[in-house]
Amino acid sequence: MSNVSQLPSRKVSDKSQQILERNSRFIPGGMASVNRRTSQTLAFARGAGAYLWDVDGNRYVDYHAGFAPYILGHNDPDQQAAVNQSFADQLSNFGSGPTEQEGELAELFLQCVPTAERVQFLNSGSEATAQAIRVSRAATGREHVILIQGSYNGNQNVVAANLMDSVEMLGGRQAAGGEYPLNPITAGIPKGEAALLHPVEFNDLEAVENIARRYEIAALITEPVLQNIGIVKPDPGYHAGLRRLADHYGFKLIFDEVKTGFRAALGGYQAVCGVTPDLSTFGKAIANGFPIAALAGKTELMELAMSSDATRRVLIAGTYNAHPVTVSATLACLRKLADPELDVYGYLDRLSERLTDGLAECFDRHGLTATVVRQGSAHSFYFLPEPPRNWWEIISGHNFALDAKLRSLLIERGVYYFPTPTKQGSISFAHTAEDIEFTLQMMDDAIGSLNNA
Ligand SMILES: Cc1ncc(COP(=O)(O)O)c(C=O)c1O
Known part of the structure; x- marks a missing residue:
């Protein structure tokens, strides 16, 4: 020592x-x-x-x-070997057709996170959370979104608000059972978009219900444990309460597991709390520092990407989605995380x-x-x-x-x-x-x- x-x-x-x-x-x-x-x-x-x-x-x-991504540590040797092998195998970002490796990764991901039925790979947590909300809007035909004060869900317009607000910004009081003022963390969000966002306090089911009664809510997005303001845990029954409210009022429950995923447990925090969200987003520890994210959830929602009804089809596309170098590194990471030995x-x-x-x-x-x-x-x-x-x-x-x-x-x-x-x-x-x-x-x-x- x-x-x-x-x-x-x-x-x-x-x-x-x-x-x-x-x-x-x-x-x-x-x-x-x-x-x-x-x-x-x-x-x-x-x-x-x-x-x-x-x-x-x-x-x-x-x-x-x-x-928070580095769950195995910096420059993990098994990931290095996997990345080197991907070059030796002349894998490239072909940009046409399926690859064996993305299928292998999807299968392994769903074994690790059995509460999800389908998965899609993207490049960053911010993309994944924005897509999760887009899918929810497409599925419900509604536009309003409930955000949680102190939950960071990425840099996109639809979530970039109410992170570490001052007492003054919050109106100088705790919003028990109520809605906070919207405090964007970026300029440039159109007023019309901002008007669709409703921030409430974590662990406040009454506030969620009040908003759900007043607006046509498409989704509530939250980190299941708030890990961008330290570690703020849910009260017993909070997530089950969110699930009940989502089912009752017909909105989608999104767990943003970009920080908790593969860190709280192999199956994410949803495996810890026993509540299954409609959609969830993963990033960070999934790949021990490589740039990949996952959007996962119920088949009927995830398959909206392939809907024959063009008015409900969601565009999930990206030049670098499931890039072979990143996929190789992610496979190496998940194999290690899932290894019982x-x-x-x-x-x-x-x-x-x-x-x-x-x-x-x-x-x-x-x-x-x-x-x-x-x-x-x-x-x-x-x-x-x-x-x-x-x-x-x-x-x-x-x-x-x-x-x-x-x-x-x-x-x-x-x-x-x-x-x-x-x-x-x-x-x-x-x-x-x-x-x-x-x-x-x-x-x-x-x-x-x-x-x-
Ligand atoms: C919970 C959570 N969601 C989403 C994001 C955004 O992910 P990214 O930075 O990969 O876009 C972050 C990033 O810190 C995060 O902590």
Whole structure:
């Protein structure tokens, strides 16, 4: 186990800042995804297993996992071999006709997620969620959509709203049984489209029912566990309640499993909670960092892509859908995740439990009021006395400044949590018990230095 006093000294030059400045001459913001911008700029050069190295050569135990995909770890050797083999086999993105590999992947996917009947492969979670809503609209002939405050469902017009709103943006109150004001997270959404979106609080069935009575709802989309604002779990019976309301009012229930899929369990969170959505979307951990997403669900909905009725047919098409390199990497990932001998999920659970128990003990030892929340291999911490049930409880109670400070102190100590308050930590199959003990030591040291500051 590492010892704090033996930590190698870390050298941080201005190289990261220079890269940002150079890139900014060509790319607005200096990087390809605005969500990657952080208060302290750190440019990484490589990743292997559980570790990242920055451009100065400093090593970090990584819990960001590239926003959660890396469930096996960075540059997994089995995926590398599969990708190399795809080149050796001269697979190409033929763009004409079926391929054996996409069928193989679909079959394996449906074995892993038996609650889904059909699957289609796309390139990003944002595409998948937008398509899920489009399919729901085509199936129901309705247009209104219920969104959940704090659920991130991608960058498209139909979902890009109400993520980490301030108390003021929410109207200064919790919307129990009610609808929040729509707060888009992007400019450029036409008013007509925005008027079709109805954000309500997580764990508030009454609010969903109120909206469903007032509007012709096509779909409700939610992350089954909110994992873009830390980890916010459903109350017992919440998902079953959503299912009942969807059936009663005739709207489609969409679970956005882009984060929970293949991370909460092989079968997604739907396997954990025992509630089957009409449609669900997958991305991230399905391919351990390769760009693929899946839209899956009931046959009658998924087959709308092939409807003979042109007024109901949904266009699901894409030049790079099921790209052979990505499919090869995804097959390698799912085979590993599904391998009973490897017991990936058992291993992740044990490690994750040790980490979250240790973090809770550490906060307690230092007299900090904190709650550590875990869902499988994902975890988060809040400076709140109880696990939050919704975004309101976080924004109105959590100590964001302390959260940010702690993340920054951990980064200085070689532990990388994304430096934005509440963002989830994710463990990979490449993490070891030693990594966890090192992390706990660093957390202890970081909190100690907070107290001394
Ligand atoms: C739950 C959820 N849905 C959808 C998305 C969008 O996926 P992508 O970034 O692949 O477009 C994300 C991305 O973070 C996500 O966390």
